[in-house]
Amino acid sequence: MSDNTMENFQQCPLKLHIQDIFRAKTSDNKYIYELxxxxxxxxxxxGVITSIYNTSDTTTNMELSDATGSVQIYYDSTKSNTNTSPAILKDLYYGFSVATRSGNDNVTIMSTLLDRMSKKPINFAEGEYLSVVGDIFVDDKSVRMVSAYDCTKTSVERDIAWIEELRYLYEKYYLRNK
Structure with missing residues (x-):
């Protein structure tokens, strides 16, 4: 690896089978991997959530499995890119109060949307399909894990499409470059 590893890495998340998290080689920079x-x-x-533990209002640990292996995931929902900033929520609540006073017919819909935007509890369950975007990190026992910044519930149909996407990527791009 060159000294400018930080400038020369894939900018978008690399779609991988779980086993390849453990196959990736480390670089000079502990946050950058090569595969x-x-x-x-x-x-x-x-993959599928096979275990959930240490869950609080905003964080959880879980095990995610696909056909190739399992990996531990740490998810802190306050670090998610999908969170709405407090300033925007304040403006939305102000707009809601104005709409309420004016008798707007959409107040019920607005109320429901505001509740969903302001409260995003951790509510994953074992057996659910999950798409995860995050960084590989090494815990204090030298085990690779994923620190997730986006976890989205999906479905078995999305899992089937995911497998086909990965098959295509591995055949046409990843393994061709080897």
Missing amino acids: FGMTFKNVMIH
Whole structure:
């Protein structure tokens, strides 16, 4: 690896099978990994939740499995890119109060949307399909995990499409570069 590893890595998350999180080689920079001749920082994986533990209002640990293996995931919902900033929520609540006073017919819909935007509890369950975007990190026992910044519930149909996407990527791009 060159000294400018930080500038020369894949900017978008690399879609991977879970086993390849453990196959990726480390670089001089502990946050950058190398696999199939590509350097990358972020990964996108998909699988089934096989275990959930240490859950609070905003964080959880879980195990995600696909046909190739399992990986531990740490998810802090306050770090998610999909969170709405407090300033925007304040403006939305102000607009809601104005709409309420004026008798707007959409107040019920607005109320429901505001509740969903302001409260995003951790509500994953074992057996659910999940798409995860995050960084590989090494815990204090030298085990690779994923620190997730986006976890989206999906479906078995999305899982089937995901497998086909990965098959195509591995055949046409990843393994061709080897």
